[in-house]
Amino acid sequence: MRSPRDSLIHEAAALFRLVDSIDRFVAEHQNSFSYTDSTENFFRGIRTEADTAKQRISAIVQESKKKPGDIETRYRPELLILRNRWRLRHTYIKPASDAHTLSLPVPLISLATTHLRRVLGERMDIVILLTPELMYYHNLPRTSVGRNLVFVEVPYSQGPGLFTNLIIYHELGHFVFDKQRADRGNGAFTQLARVMKTAFDKRLSRIPKASDKAWAKRVLKAWTVEVFCDLFALRFVGPAYTFALIDFLSLIGQGTTDVIFDEEHPAPALRLRAQIERLKRDRWWDAVANLPSDHVRLSKELASKQNYEFVVSEKRVPRFIDAFLEILPQIHLLVNELTPDPRPVARDFKDQREQIEKCYSAGVVPSHLLRHGGTESPLPVSIINAAYCFYLTSMPKLMDKIGEDPGKLDKRSELTAKLESWTLKALEDCQLYASRKKGD
């Protein structure tokens, strides 16, 4: 039988090898692909952490020689914890390595980074992880590397596209909300926490066990954050976000006719109701309300439903929704306080939409528009929204124009990808003009 120390050395060697192979994997990818600066920073940090971990693993083996009595109490559990830390890390290093610049909508990520920095008032960068799940997530890796990095998981199949990737803004909302929590937040955040506590005390304080109370609070918080993230995204990208959300929910087969809240999400009906209310207040809604599109009809239909239910394991749970509806108005106030007024952008969209759509119907990148005998550049968010409106209403016309049957799906898919790439090119041009202007 092996001595406890021999077993420890065996485990340490296996862990050392795991960390070393992750380190090599990262190094090989850095040499083979081009990554955004934020992903490069992340990789550099991981490699530093790998060095530190390898040193610590070696030190554990040395220390255990001096204190064999501590092997079971201290050293083996420490190895186990280190191993688990690297097991978690292992799950997101591969998705980060897949996210090289050719597989991402880089201009959209640059735009989102600018918006994020404006909200936080500090340098923050976005690291995209391409996940095998057909889902978007905000990720919080347990790493010292991540202080100025925001991790967003994007389904690998959606990588370089534009439309569904607007959901990235929702995920950034998660980061901003958590940051408010960590930094103890601004006035509106403190007020939101107070309103949440009051609603909980009034409706749910009879829950007996401490862990059940924590669960109930987590549910209320999860719903609050989801609505916050939707509204946060709307403030930056306008109704295009709502359209993207509808497209994505339908892609993953989540019933958009749903009035059911689950543990993580409020019902889609409530989410759309809150979004339409926000779009009306921000003067976006009247620009898209009459769009001849199923997305708008569906949004209106869902927003009119209010017979919500909270269901867990097929059991209807009372009082949670009443508590949440008391919190909802405060979420709008927090979003208002954190994000810039979007009304000038909505105005720009109304002014420029027709011209931008004209460009699309001629296959032209709409970074410069001919207006009043000269040229004008629309705002990036106007371009995104016009592209989405065009996608929802004018694809059959465009197909017809190039002599294709609108029902020919391969051509339609190809043309949609083109529409997205024209839009991304236009965003890239806008960013180029802006940086040149800065340089002048």
Added chain:
Amino acid sequence: MPAGIQSRTQFLILAEFCQEVISSLLDYIHGTSRLQASTLTKVLRALKSVQSGDPYSFAQRSAAALSSYEQIRTLEEALSKQEIDEAVKLTKELLAVAGASRRKRATAKKLITLFSRLRTKALWNFEQPKQTPPPDLRELCEALETA
């Protein structure tokens, strides 16, 4: 973050917290380091918030040990209410008396035993493939319906 990874991260944070406590107490017992008052104060604050019966705060950062549903549930599974009270008592004792003594070292050993059990449970839960189940809904709904 996918729910499974989110739960596992919470268990790992708890295991790391226990490890920090145990390592610092072992260093004290071996005489290689003084008692870390800051670690013990963190322990006391975390345990007291659980004792209060309502440890989750809406305004609190989520990375704190013993504040999430997974962490509190793990604590409830690993230690009885009396043992949590005992852990609070032992931590207070360690913080109250200055210097080193045989009695104080014995107190530290008792605290290590409790935190070792909590660490084992946290690491065990980390290994479980399933997401942490919701509470007993029958009991919860009854409490809410009679409110």
